[in-house]
Amino acid sequence: MPRDVTLHAVAAAAGVSLATASRALAGTGRVSPATIETVRRAAADLGYRVDPIARALRAGSSRIVGMIVPVIGNPFFAQLVDAVEQRLHEEGFELLLADSHGELAEEARRLAVFGDRRVDGILAVPADRRRSGVALAGAGAPVVQVDRTSEGSTADSVGVDNEMGMRLVLEHLRERGARSIAYVGADDVTSNGLARSTAFGSLVEGMPFEASAPIRGEFSVATGMAAADDILARGTLPDAVVAASDLIAFGLVARLRAHGVVVPRDVLVTGFDGIPFADLVSPGLTTVAQPLDAIAADAIGFLMARIRGDTSAARRSLVAPTLVVRESTGPAEASR
Amino acid sequence: MPRDVTLHAVAAAAGVSLATASRALAGTGRVSPATIETVRRAAADLGYRVDPIARALRAGSSRIVGMIVPVIGNPFFAQLVDAVEQRLHEEGFELLLADSHGELAEEARRLAVFGDRRVDGILAVPADRRRSGVALAGAGAPVVQVDRTSEGSTADSVGVDNEMGMRLVLEHLRERGARSIAYVGADDVTSNGLARSTAFGSLVEGMPFEASAPIRGEFSVATGMAAADDILARGTLPDAVVAASDLIAFGLVARLRAHGVVVPRDVLVTGFDGIPFADLVSPGLTTVAQPLDAIAADAIGFLMARIRGDTSAARRSLVAPTLVVRESTGPAEASR
């Protein structure tokens, strides 16, 4: 079905050539103000809308940004996509969304499609800390890594300051009087899994804590549940358990409760991410809140700069998180 | 930047014309098996990938499906998008995601862009029960309404059987011995807000319940909280509160707890939707679980049929939900 009102029609109505009409609307090249006005009016009268497909074919730019996340069903990524979509739309871009399900092959395939589709830019949450780089580079469009990074990649990246987050958590737990601490995190496949674990490990060194062997799994509820079983099997409970994500903490708390262990009375628990549910569960979860709006803003900012042709060295934005204190680390009111 | 390997290159390598190469790869028209094989091999050798943009411009089909949801940050829609994305990808389509933020104007604008982009189909969660229809029709591509419907629209639709869901809830509450019931739902702006309220209203008629005036707001945690205040202000608590969504129920339970009211000891609470967190909160939420995979499958099925040219009368799929019983309607183990 051919389009009804094309640039051709506008040009005819305005009494100018196709080229002039194009230039008038795009604001490129030399066109007299009077002509611009005439063309603009003709376009408005006819209800002309530029065909993004034809434009993309000719100009090589689609005004689409592709985003790939490990799993959109995870509320953290859903929130992230929400923040990104909004800003992207303000910039006049559409969002092509892909889900890698955490698999490298799928990730590579989806990124290749982004390339085929000539997306102008890509926002990627790399599935694998070490092996996502090649795929990222291969897509052709500028890439910004969000939330996680891939070591091989030279692309810009935006993420939370994991060490600062861990520091906030540990200082808070120290104030609350915790002595023995257990850590439940994710494996080293993702950059955040690694970074949070190492941050915990090195910070805890210089503090008056007694840390038991870390438990590692995935950023999931299931990992939290399994960790709870593990901790219960040890016989004695630690004073506090530090989880590397809110989902882990949820699983942890739920399973502990199922075994009669009450948080925070018997053990303190902290999360990481600050997803909206953290304040709905009981007890409310003390957690490191990520400023998703700031992360989205930085990511879009970086990407837009690259799209505009910026070829300077790779940038990295480490966004500062905040600690949100709730009941899971002590009585709601009683701040010591 | 011109593409490296085009159909032109493939044709040259295979020693055939552009037209034959196109037909051989697309499988359209008459091409000898031998030629097809030659072209296929040449394409594979060169690593040829069809340019979706050029194809879209010429053929009018983009192999993109647009989806518009009220807010992707809502975990219910995030789960829905997750299910849809997966199936869509299996069918060889990409997903263009838009967020209407529940606003009609935004919805219309985004749908218009879908039209411009020549998406092959649209999955829409209408923002407004009565006024989303026009925008839906205007986009040009076939539309399937998911989760909610718009009365004016003649498009296919897929959604949960709200009446059945309410029936499951009410029968369960009757078995649990509840006599007085309060309902907290959403306003009539969305089809689900209306349908669940009317289903509750008419079902409760024929059952031995004493229902107080329904409370109506949005499908949000905030509405649940406000409703809790409202109910508490009435002086006497009902035996049970039926919420029209899990988010409402979460807000309800959290606020009740803040005022010292314990669920289920003091009052039973049920939700609707079956989002993943319903079993993580304490008490676990008894809720009507929507089979999102089935909903996604039906929606994609309908849409693919339309894309293939099916022009039969509008279809409607009412998917049967299931009741998931948890602690919020009684002691975990003790089934009466």
Added chain:
DNA sequence: AAATGTTGCGTAAACGATTGCACCATGACC
């Protein structure tokens, strides 16, 4: 006053595919 530069606009060639039409064989049929 000739040479030069600037401004405003049109012509036409891309971008990379799909597809209607024409064409040439080949075999079947009367």
Added chain:
DNA sequence: GGTCATGGTGCAATCGTTTACGCAACATTT
């Protein structure tokens, strides 16, 4: 043996833009 359907292929138009290039008209310089 001529006509005709049919299978296989190529030519060229087309989708709706953007943009390199050319050209006329006018302004500016020496």
